[in-house]
Amino acid sequence: MYDINLKSLTKSFGELQAVNDITFSIPKSSVTVLLGPSGCGKTTLMRMIAGLDTPTSGNIFFNDTDVTRVPTKRRNLGMVFQSPVIYKGTSVKHNLELPLLSEKLSSSEIAKRVNDVADLLGISGDLNKMVEELDNGTRQKIAVGRAVARQPQIILFDEPITNIDITAKLELKRSLKEVFSRLSQTIVYVTHDQTEAMTLADQIALMQDGVITQCAPPKEIYEKPNNQFAGWFLGNPGMNFIDEEHINLSGTEITSSLFIQTIEAGAKVSKVKTLGVRAEAINVSSKQTPNSREARVIRKSLGIGGQYLLDLEYGSLKVKARVTHQVGRDVGESVWTVIDSNNIIMFDENSVAI
Amino acid sequence: MSIATTMTPSRKKGPISLLTMLCWSTAILFFLPIAWIIATALKPKNTVLDIPPKFFFMPTFQNLLDAINFSNTLAYFVHSLIYSFTSVFLAIFVSFLAAYSFSRFKPAGTEFLMFLLLSTRFVPAAAFVIPFFQLFNLLQLKDSFLGLIIFYTMFSIPFSVWILKGFIDGVSTKFDETGMVYGATRSHIMFKVILPQVRSGLVAAFVFNIIFVWNEFLFNFQLGGLKTYGIPVGLFTSITKGGQVDWSFVASIGTLYVLPLALVIFFFQKYLLVGLTFGTVRGEV
Numbered sequence: 301m302y303d304i305n306l307k308s309l310t311k312s313f314g315e316l317q318a319v320n321d322i323t324f325s326i327p328k329s330s331v332t333v334l335l336g337p338s339g340c341g342k343t344t345l346m347r348m349i350a351g352l353d354t355p356t357s358g359n360i361f362f363n364d365t366d367v368t369r370v371p372t373k374r375r376n377l378g379m380v381f382q383s384p385v386i387y388k389g390t391s392v393k394h395n396l397e398l399p400l401l402s403e404k405l406s407s408s409e410i411a412k413r414v415n416d417v418a419d420l421l422g423i424s425g426d427l428n429k430m431v432e433e434l435d436n437g438t439r440q441k442i443a444v445g446r447a448v449a450r451q452p453q454i455i456l457f458d459e460p461i462t463n464i465d466i467t468a469k470l471e472l473k474r475s476l477k478e479v480f481s482r483l484s485q486t487i488v489y490v491t492h493d494q495t496e497a498m499t500l501a502d503q504i505a506l507m508q509d510g511v512i513t514q515c516a517p518p519k520e521i522y523e524k525p526n527n528q529f530a531g532w533f534l535g536n537p538g539m540n541f542i543d544e545e546h547i548n549l550s551g552t553e554i555t556s557s558l559f560i561q562t563i564e565a566g567a568k569v570s571k572v573k574t575l576g577v578r579a580e581a582i583n584v585s586s587k588q589t590p591n592s593r594e595a596r597v598i599r600k601s602l603g604i605g606g607q608y609l610l611d612l613e614y615g616s617l618k619v620k621a622r623v624t625h626q627v628g629r630d631v632g633e634s635v636w637t638v639i640d641s642n643n644i645i646m647f648d649e650n651s652v653a654i
Numbered sequence: 655m656s657i658a659t660t661m662t663p664s665r666k667k668g669p670i671s672l673l674t675m676l677c678w679s680t681a682i683l684f685f686l687p688i689a690w691i692i693a694t695a696l697k698p699k700n701t702v703l704d705i706p707p708k709f710f711f712m713p714t715f716q717n718l719l720d721a722i723n724f725s726n727t728l729a730y731f732v733h734s735l736i737y738s739f740t741s742v743f744l745a746i747f748v749s750f751l752a753a754y755s756f757s758r759f760k761p762a763g764t765e766f767l768m769f770l771l772l773s774t775r776f777v778p779a780a781a782f783v784i785p786f787f788q789l790f791n792l793l794q795l796k797d798s799f800l801g802l803i804i805f806y807t808m809f810s811i812p813f814s815v816w817i818l819k820g821f822i823d824g825v826s827t828k829f830d831e832t833g834m835v836y837g838a839t840r841s842h843i844m845f846k847v848i849l850p851q852v853r854s855g856l857v858a859a860f861v862f863n864i865i866f867v868w869n870e871f872l873f874n875f876q877l878g879g880l881k882t883y884g885i886p887v888g889l890f891t892s893i894t895k896g897g898q899v900d901w902s903f904v905a906s907i908g909t910l911y912v913l914p915l916a917l918v919i920f921f922f923q924k925y926l927l928v929g930l931t932f933g934t935v936r937g938e939v
Binding site: 352374375377382383387388398402443446 | 826828834835
């Protein structure tokens, strides 16, 4: 299998730098998710890997081979687009086997691959149906199947479940997870949806304004964002940021109106500009506990999984905290909060974690 | 209960059948001239100019047979078929390539180029019939099928490019890119992936252009000759055979003349409606 190495890759569209001098390695036989908001350059980056866009400068290597100028059809890829690409007027089976027919494969090998991939995606029963009869989710499975059946070295997914309706979305996400766990190919997956990224990725490459700001496994990138953007973009809600007016720095210590303890920061204290705390890292209690800070609930909304999202106010400082229903406090009432020092991340003036 | 069930449909049926009648009568009104021509062709020669006209008569095929056997009729027919079908087929092929390029590669100034393309059809034909006559004489293309086919192909291309570009724009570029990823060549993508999806557009462009070329008189008359005259010119030159207008002959030729087009349109009409909307009803797939 191939790993993908990008060297100083840049793509500009006129004034706009969609991809800005990226040097990055995508390890082979793993799922790398390019995650970022719309317009961050993730799709452009993927299209350059596919050869559908030509870089303005820089090089792309598959293993050690420079493929920057190699046409798409010779890159040995599979690709799945946002809207399912299916050939109407033919059966599901024919849609799956089309790219195989032009390769020198025996008919039994083609049939085997088609059946295997149909089994894997749970569409064996639909093989003889015409594609017009199927919903968008199943159509996208066909597109995935077509990419997989060809057994290329690299498979690229460009937001494959964005255009699928909500019920089929979950089903397709499950299928993809299953497919990914069975494949040994190098998979690059583009999405703007963090839950998709968290579910599917071996590592997430987070992109912002044409550069990859961090690449790490999902848990790590969530718990240890190396910049404020990663903290804000991942998580729902994003990380709470406490700016310098609510922080006191003295000597090597940090105190804040958000927590009662003193954080020993050593020499790096002089660089600290902002503190970051995840909403679920704020332990909220309805009764006063030792070493807790008192806060007032100013807003309460129902979140996912029966959890509540509280907007808390500590004097002029406002943060969001995620709590279970047991806390049971309402707007206007007081709660007491404790934050473990390990869950507080420090950022410098360039928004980079220190 | 039974009253209700019998009454509901009849109340519904009323306005619909009235509308249907209106549609039919409009359609018949438009079809009348053609019906008249066909009827005249089938009437015995001596009853054609009867007043009041005879609506019921014993049809005869003698006029049609006479028309077919008259001098060059068959030859004119063959000429018409040769130059119209060849040129329109050629035009559609060239236009498909052009429309694909405009749609996918979007060369600088695509919109202006598309405008320029159609602008050749703005100029009245009479304005350039003489220059073309001189040009064809110079190039020794006068009275040759090659010349007529070149001319009619050129004349059919602009409109075809417009129709086809609309259709190809309606097919997502993801089809092209998926093809490329799976190792297809550009020509495979064009002819095996995109072309089947714009079939309606091809048929629409074909029908519109064949109607035009089949009916074209002026240029066939000026640039053609005895070896290449088509039906319209043939009809015009033999309309006064024998010193007077022979209406049975005119109607017979007219009937034969309408036939190929009527067949083409009848068999392809399901594509035409989509074609008339320039493919815009198709969503992005």
